Amino acid sequence: MAKVSLQYGFAAGTLAKGTQVKANDDALASGINDIIDEQINASANIDGSKFKDATVTAAKLSPVGLLNTQGFVNLLDYGNFLLWTDGVDAVPDGWSLYLTPTIARDTKPTGSPAGYSCKITATEQGEEGIQQTIPVRASTVYSFALYEKVTAGDTIKVYLSDNGSTPSTKTVEYTDTTWTRKNDTITTASDATQLTIYIRAKTNTDIVWCGEVVITEGNLLKQFQPKIKAIQYNFGAWASKSLDTVYQAETDGFVVGWSCGSYSQIYGCTDSNSSASTLRCAGAAYGSGTYYDGLMMPVKKGDYWKATTGSQGSYGVYWIPLLSS
Numbered sequence: 001m002a003k004v005s006l007q008y009g010f011a012a013g014t015l016a017k018g019t020q021v022k023a024n025d026d027a028l029a030s031g032i033n034d035i036i037d038e039q040i041n042a043s044a045n046i047d048g049s050k051f052k053d054a055t056v057t058a059a060k061l062s063p064v065g066l067l068n069t070q071g072f073v074n075l076l077d078y079g080n081f082l083l084w085t086d087g088v089d090a091v092p093d094g095w096s097l098y099l100t101p102t103i104a105r106d107t108k109p110t111g112s113p114a115g116y117s118c119k120i121t122a123t124e125q126g127e128e129g130i131q132q133t134i135p136v137r138a139s140t141v142y143s144f145a146l147y148e149k150v151t152a153g154d155t156i157k158v159y160l161s162d163n164g165s166t167p168s169t170k171t172v173e174y175t176d177t178t179w180t181r182k183n184d185t186i187t188t189a190s191d192a193t194q195l196t197i198y199i200r201a202k203t204n205t206d207i208v209w210c211g212e213v214v215i216t217e218g219n220l221l222k223q224f225q226p227k228i229k230a231i232q233y234n235f236g237a238w239a240s241k242s243l244d245t246v247y248q249a250e251t252d253g254f255v256v257g258w259s260c261g262s263y264s265q266i267y268g269c270t271d272s273n274s275s276a277s278t279l280r281c282a283g284a285a286y287g288s289g290t291y292y293d294g295l296m297m298p299v300k301k302g303d304y305w306k307a308t309t310g311s312q313g314s315y316g317v318y319w320i321p322l323l324s325s
Contacts, residue, residue: 099129110179130199134195141185146214150206258315
Protein backbone atom coordinates (compact mmCIF):
# COMPACT_ATOMS: atom_id res chain seq x y z
CA MET A 1 0.00 0.00 0.00
CA ALA A 2 1.53 3.31 -1.09
CA LYS A 3 1.22 5.90 1.65
CA VAL A 4 -0.34 9.30 1.00
CA SER A 5 -0.09 12.43 3.13
CA LEU A 6 -3.07 14.37 4.46
CA GLN A 7 -3.40 18.07 3.81
CA TYR A 8 -6.76 18.26 5.54
CA GLY A 9 -8.44 15.89 7.95
CA PHE A 10 -10.31 15.96 11.23
CA ALA A 11 -12.14 18.35 13.53
CA ALA A 12 -10.30 19.84 16.51
CA GLY A 13 -9.81 17.37 19.32
CA THR A 14 -7.83 14.26 20.18
CA LEU A 15 -7.88 11.10 18.07
CA ALA A 16 -7.97 7.79 19.87
CA LYS A 17 -6.09 4.80 18.49
CA GLY A 18 -8.32 2.83 16.16
CA THR A 19 -10.24 5.85 14.91
CA GLN A 20 -11.37 5.05 11.36
CA VAL A 21 -11.77 7.36 8.41
CA LYS A 22 -14.71 6.80 6.10
CA ALA A 23 -13.90 7.16 2.44
CA ASN A 24 -15.64 6.45 -0.84
CA ASP A 25 -12.64 4.49 -2.06
CA ASP A 26 -11.73 1.48 0.12
CA ALA A 27 -8.07 1.48 -0.92
CA LEU A 28 -7.76 5.20 -0.21
CA ALA A 29 -9.46 4.82 3.16
CA SER A 30 -7.11 1.96 4.07
CA GLY A 31 -4.05 4.05 3.25
CA ILE A 32 -5.32 7.01 5.30
CA ASN A 33 -6.14 4.81 8.28
CA ASP A 34 -2.62 3.34 8.16
CA ILE A 35 -1.23 6.87 8.41
CA ILE A 36 -3.46 7.68 11.37
CA ASP A 37 -2.36 4.55 13.26
CA GLU A 38 1.31 5.26 12.52
CA GLN A 39 0.99 8.81 13.80
CA ILE A 40 -0.81 7.70 16.95
CA ASN A 41 1.83 5.05 17.64
CA ALA A 42 4.44 7.82 17.51
CA SER A 43 2.46 10.07 19.84
CA ALA A 44 -0.37 9.23 22.21
CA ASN A 45 -2.21 12.43 21.30
CA ILE A 46 -2.56 14.21 17.97
CA ASP A 47 -3.03 17.95 17.76
CA GLY A 48 -6.50 18.23 16.25
CA SER A 49 -5.84 21.75 14.97
CA LYS A 50 -4.04 20.14 12.02
CA PHE A 51 -7.28 18.64 10.83
CA LYS A 52 -10.58 19.86 9.47
CA ASP A 53 -13.37 17.37 8.96
CA ALA A 54 -14.31 14.23 10.88
CA THR A 55 -15.56 12.46 7.76
CA VAL A 56 -13.18 12.32 4.80
CA THR A 57 -14.43 11.21 1.42
CA ALA A 58 -12.42 10.36 -1.66
CA ALA A 59 -14.11 13.24 -3.48
CA LYS A 60 -12.87 15.72 -0.86
CA LEU A 61 -9.36 14.33 -0.81
CA SER A 62 -8.71 14.21 -4.54
CA PRO A 63 -8.62 17.96 -5.21
CA VAL A 64 -6.19 18.88 -2.43
CA GLY A 65 -3.08 17.26 -3.76
CA LEU A 66 -3.39 13.52 -3.14
CA LEU A 67 -2.81 10.83 -5.72
CA ASN A 68 -5.56 10.96 -8.29
CA THR A 69 -6.96 8.10 -10.35
CA GLN A 70 -4.23 8.48 -12.98
CA GLY A 71 -1.46 7.89 -10.44
CA PHE A 72 0.18 11.33 -10.17
CA VAL A 73 -0.10 14.13 -7.62
CA ASN A 74 -2.02 17.26 -8.59
CA LEU A 75 -0.21 20.20 -7.00
CA LEU A 76 -3.22 22.49 -7.43
CA ASP A 77 -5.89 22.85 -4.76
CA TYR A 78 -9.32 21.95 -6.14
CA GLY A 79 -8.23 21.66 -9.75
CA ASN A 80 -11.57 19.95 -10.42
CA PHE A 81 -13.52 22.90 -8.92
CA LEU A 82 -15.29 20.65 -6.45
CA LEU A 83 -15.95 23.23 -3.71
CA TRP A 84 -17.59 26.66 -4.02
CA THR A 85 -17.77 27.81 -0.39
CA ASP A 86 -18.60 31.42 -1.27
CA GLY A 87 -21.35 30.44 -3.71
CA VAL A 88 -21.69 29.02 -7.21
CA ASP A 89 -21.25 32.46 -8.78
CA ALA A 90 -18.14 33.34 -6.75
CA VAL A 91 -14.51 32.32 -7.13
CA PRO A 92 -14.09 28.55 -6.45
CA ASP A 93 -12.11 27.29 -3.47
CA GLY A 94 -8.35 27.23 -3.97
CA TRP A 95 -8.44 29.93 -6.67
CA SER A 96 -8.44 33.73 -6.76
CA LEU A 97 -9.72 36.21 -9.32
CA TYR A 98 -7.57 37.91 -11.92
CA LEU A 99 -9.23 41.30 -12.52
CA THR A 100 -13.07 41.29 -12.49
CA PRO A 101 -14.56 38.46 -14.58
CA THR A 102 -18.01 36.98 -14.08
CA ILE A 103 -17.61 33.49 -12.61
CA ALA A 104 -20.12 30.63 -12.47
CA ARG A 105 -20.08 26.96 -11.56
CA ASP A 106 -21.10 24.67 -14.43
CA THR A 107 -21.31 20.95 -15.17
CA LYS A 108 -18.12 18.92 -15.25
CA PRO A 109 -16.33 18.39 -18.57
CA THR A 110 -17.26 15.43 -20.73
CA GLY A 111 -14.73 12.73 -19.84
CA SER A 112 -13.84 14.19 -16.44
CA PRO A 113 -14.35 11.80 -13.50
CA ALA A 114 -15.64 14.29 -10.90
CA GLY A 115 -16.16 17.89 -9.88
CA TYR A 116 -17.47 20.83 -11.89
CA SER A 117 -16.25 23.27 -14.50
CA CYS A 118 -15.59 26.97 -14.05
CA LYS A 119 -17.29 29.34 -16.52
CA ILE A 120 -15.42 32.61 -17.05
CA THR A 121 -16.86 35.68 -18.80
CA ALA A 122 -14.67 38.69 -19.48
CA THR A 123 -16.75 41.74 -18.55
CA GLU A 124 -14.57 44.83 -18.90
CA GLN A 125 -11.15 44.63 -20.54
CA GLY A 126 -10.43 40.99 -21.44
CA GLU A 127 -7.58 38.89 -20.08
CA GLU A 128 -9.80 38.26 -17.06
CA GLY A 129 -10.10 34.96 -15.21
CA ILE A 130 -8.80 32.93 -12.28
CA GLN A 131 -5.35 32.13 -10.94
CA GLN A 132 -3.53 29.93 -8.42
CA THR A 133 0.07 29.89 -7.14
CA ILE A 134 1.89 26.75 -6.02
CA PRO A 135 5.38 26.11 -4.58
CA VAL A 136 7.83 24.57 -7.06
CA ARG A 137 11.45 23.51 -7.34
CA ALA A 138 13.96 25.39 -9.45
CA SER A 139 15.08 24.10 -12.87
CA THR A 140 12.38 21.45 -12.87
CA VAL A 141 9.94 20.32 -15.53
CA TYR A 142 6.25 20.59 -14.63
CA SER A 143 3.36 19.27 -16.70
CA PHE A 144 -0.03 20.95 -16.84
CA ALA A 145 -3.33 19.87 -18.36
CA LEU A 146 -6.96 20.93 -18.42
CA TYR A 147 -10.26 20.42 -20.14
CA GLU A 148 -11.38 23.54 -22.00
CA LYS A 149 -14.05 24.86 -24.33
CA VAL A 150 -15.25 28.27 -25.52
CA THR A 151 -18.23 29.95 -27.12
CA ALA A 152 -17.75 29.98 -30.89
CA GLY A 153 -15.38 32.79 -31.89
CA ASP A 154 -13.95 33.23 -28.38
CA THR A 155 -10.55 32.26 -26.96
CA ILE A 156 -9.33 30.81 -23.66
CA LYS A 157 -5.79 31.80 -22.69
CA VAL A 158 -3.67 29.80 -20.26
CA TYR A 159 -0.58 31.59 -18.97
CA LEU A 160 2.02 30.20 -16.55
CA SER A 161 4.84 32.19 -14.96
CA ASP A 162 7.26 31.50 -12.11
CA ASN A 163 8.89 34.01 -9.76
CA GLY A 164 12.46 33.58 -10.96
CA SER A 165 14.65 36.65 -11.48
CA THR A 166 14.29 35.85 -15.19
CA PRO A 167 10.88 34.17 -15.08
CA SER A 168 10.02 31.12 -17.13
CA THR A 169 6.68 31.57 -18.86
CA LYS A 170 4.33 29.57 -21.08
CA THR A 171 1.32 30.90 -23.00
CA VAL A 172 -1.20 28.77 -24.89
CA GLU A 173 -4.54 29.71 -26.43
CA TYR A 174 -7.43 27.44 -27.41
CA THR A 175 -10.64 27.92 -29.40
CA ASP A 176 -12.35 24.51 -29.14
CA THR A 177 -16.14 24.74 -28.91
CA THR A 178 -16.51 21.27 -27.35
CA TRP A 179 -14.74 19.85 -24.32
CA THR A 180 -11.14 19.08 -25.26
CA ARG A 181 -8.21 17.89 -23.12
CA LYS A 182 -5.04 19.96 -23.56
CA ASN A 183 -1.59 19.59 -22.02
CA ASP A 184 1.90 21.09 -22.11
CA THR A 185 5.04 21.54 -19.98
CA ILE A 186 7.08 24.33 -18.45
CA THR A 187 10.59 24.26 -16.98
CA THR A 188 11.05 26.57 -13.99
CA ALA A 189 13.83 29.13 -13.73
CA SER A 190 17.04 28.35 -11.86
CA ASP A 191 15.94 30.40 -8.83
CA ALA A 192 12.16 29.88 -8.97
CA THR A 193 10.22 28.94 -5.85
CA GLN A 194 6.64 29.56 -7.01
CA LEU A 195 4.60 28.99 -10.17
CA THR A 196 1.31 30.73 -10.99
CA ILE A 197 -1.25 29.51 -13.51
CA TYR A 198 -3.70 32.01 -15.00
CA ILE A 199 -6.78 30.85 -16.92
CA ARG A 200 -8.42 33.76 -18.71
CA ALA A 201 -11.04 34.77 -21.24
CA LYS A 202 -8.88 36.56 -23.80
CA THR A 203 -10.95 39.53 -24.86
CA ASN A 204 -13.94 41.49 -23.58
CA THR A 205 -17.22 39.47 -23.63
CA ASP A 206 -15.38 36.17 -24.35
CA ILE A 207 -17.00 33.21 -22.55
CA VAL A 208 -14.81 30.22 -21.73
CA TRP A 209 -14.89 27.11 -19.55
CA CYS A 210 -12.17 25.05 -17.85
CA GLY A 211 -12.20 21.88 -15.77
CA GLU A 212 -9.97 19.26 -14.14
CA VAL A 213 -6.90 21.49 -14.17
CA VAL A 214 -3.71 19.65 -13.24
CA ILE A 215 -0.11 20.64 -12.53
CA THR A 216 2.32 17.91 -11.56
CA GLU A 217 6.07 17.59 -11.36
CA GLY A 218 7.77 15.82 -14.25
CA ASN A 219 7.00 15.33 -17.90
CA LEU A 220 3.89 13.20 -17.67
CA LEU A 221 2.09 14.25 -20.84
CA LYS A 222 1.54 10.63 -21.89
CA GLN A 223 -0.56 10.10 -18.77
CA PHE A 224 -2.76 13.04 -19.75
CA GLN A 225 -3.55 11.64 -23.19
CA PRO A 226 -7.06 10.22 -23.67
CA LYS A 227 -7.40 6.51 -24.17
CA ILE A 228 -7.32 5.51 -27.80
CA LYS A 229 -10.14 3.24 -28.84
CA ALA A 230 -9.12 0.35 -31.03
CA ILE A 231 -10.99 0.40 -34.35
CA GLN A 232 -11.67 -2.82 -36.22
CA TYR A 233 -12.38 -2.74 -39.93
CA ASN A 234 -14.49 -5.30 -41.77
CA PHE A 235 -15.62 -5.69 -45.35
CA GLY A 236 -19.29 -5.11 -46.07
CA ALA A 237 -21.43 -6.85 -48.71
CA TRP A 238 -20.56 -6.98 -52.38
CA ALA A 239 -22.69 -4.77 -54.64
CA SER A 240 -22.89 -4.91 -58.43
CA LYS A 241 -22.44 -1.54 -60.16
CA SER A 242 -22.94 -0.19 -63.66
CA LEU A 243 -20.28 0.85 -66.14
CA ASP A 244 -19.84 4.49 -67.11
CA THR A 245 -21.80 5.64 -64.03
CA VAL A 246 -20.41 7.98 -61.36
CA TYR A 247 -20.90 6.93 -57.72
CA GLN A 248 -20.01 8.68 -54.48
CA ALA A 249 -18.49 6.44 -51.80
CA GLU A 250 -20.41 6.49 -48.51
CA THR A 251 -17.48 4.69 -46.83
CA ASP A 252 -13.93 3.80 -47.67
CA GLY A 253 -13.88 0.77 -49.93
CA PHE A 254 -12.70 -0.93 -53.10
CA VAL A 255 -13.88 -1.10 -56.71
CA VAL A 256 -13.19 -4.42 -58.44
CA GLY A 257 -13.78 -4.92 -62.15
CA TRP A 258 -13.03 -7.41 -64.92
CA SER A 259 -13.06 -7.46 -68.67
CA CYS A 260 -13.26 -10.46 -71.02
CA GLY A 261 -12.66 -10.68 -74.75
CA SER A 262 -10.12 -9.95 -77.42
CA TYR A 263 -8.67 -6.49 -77.02
CA SER A 264 -10.96 -5.57 -74.09
CA GLN A 265 -10.08 -2.79 -71.65
CA ILE A 266 -11.38 -1.53 -68.28
CA TYR A 267 -10.44 1.72 -66.55
CA GLY A 268 -10.93 2.97 -62.99
CA CYS A 269 -11.23 6.68 -62.16
CA THR A 270 -11.67 8.35 -58.77
CA ASP A 271 -11.15 11.78 -57.15
CA SER A 272 -13.04 14.41 -55.16
CA ASN A 273 -14.73 15.88 -58.25
CA SER A 274 -18.26 14.86 -59.16
CA SER A 275 -17.09 13.85 -62.63
CA ALA A 276 -14.53 11.33 -61.26
CA SER A 277 -12.14 12.11 -64.11
CA THR A 278 -8.75 11.08 -62.69
CA LEU A 279 -7.53 7.75 -64.06
CA ARG A 280 -6.10 5.62 -61.23
CA CYS A 281 -5.79 2.13 -62.74
CA ALA A 282 -6.50 0.15 -65.91
CA GLY A 283 -6.55 -3.37 -67.27
CA ALA A 284 -6.45 -4.64 -70.86
CA ALA A 285 -6.58 -8.03 -72.59
CA TYR A 286 -5.03 -8.34 -76.03
CA GLY A 287 -4.95 -11.18 -78.52
CA SER A 288 -7.35 -13.37 -80.43
CA GLY A 289 -9.61 -15.61 -78.40
CA THR A 290 -10.94 -15.15 -74.86
CA TYR A 291 -8.79 -13.26 -72.36
CA TYR A 292 -9.54 -11.83 -68.93
CA ASP A 293 -8.06 -8.85 -67.18
CA GLY A 294 -9.18 -6.77 -64.24
CA LEU A 295 -8.57 -3.94 -61.78
CA MET A 296 -8.88 -3.22 -58.07
CA MET A 297 -9.06 0.42 -57.01
CA PRO A 298 -9.26 1.85 -53.44
CA VAL A 299 -11.68 4.74 -52.95
CA LYS A 300 -11.84 7.21 -50.07
CA LYS A 301 -15.06 8.00 -48.26
CA GLY A 302 -16.76 10.96 -49.93
CA ASP A 303 -14.83 10.68 -53.19
CA TYR A 304 -16.45 9.91 -56.55
CA TRP A 305 -15.60 6.95 -58.76
CA LYS A 306 -16.56 5.25 -62.01
CA ALA A 307 -15.43 2.34 -64.19
CA THR A 308 -15.32 2.71 -67.96
CA THR A 309 -14.50 0.30 -70.79
CA GLY A 310 -13.46 0.03 -74.40
CA SER A 311 -15.85 -1.04 -77.12
CA GLN A 312 -15.33 -4.80 -77.07
CA GLY A 313 -15.89 -7.70 -74.69
CA SER A 314 -17.96 -8.28 -71.59
CA TYR A 315 -17.44 -6.66 -68.22
CA GLY A 316 -18.31 -6.69 -64.53
CA VAL A 317 -17.93 -3.99 -61.84
CA TYR A 318 -18.40 -4.40 -58.07
CA TRP A 319 -18.14 -2.25 -54.95
CA ILE A 320 -17.17 -3.59 -51.50
CA PRO A 321 -17.24 -1.15 -48.55
CA LEU A 322 -14.76 -1.09 -45.68
CA LEU A 323 -16.70 -0.69 -42.43
CA SER A 324 -15.40 0.24 -38.96
CA SER A 325 -16.69 -1.15 -35.67
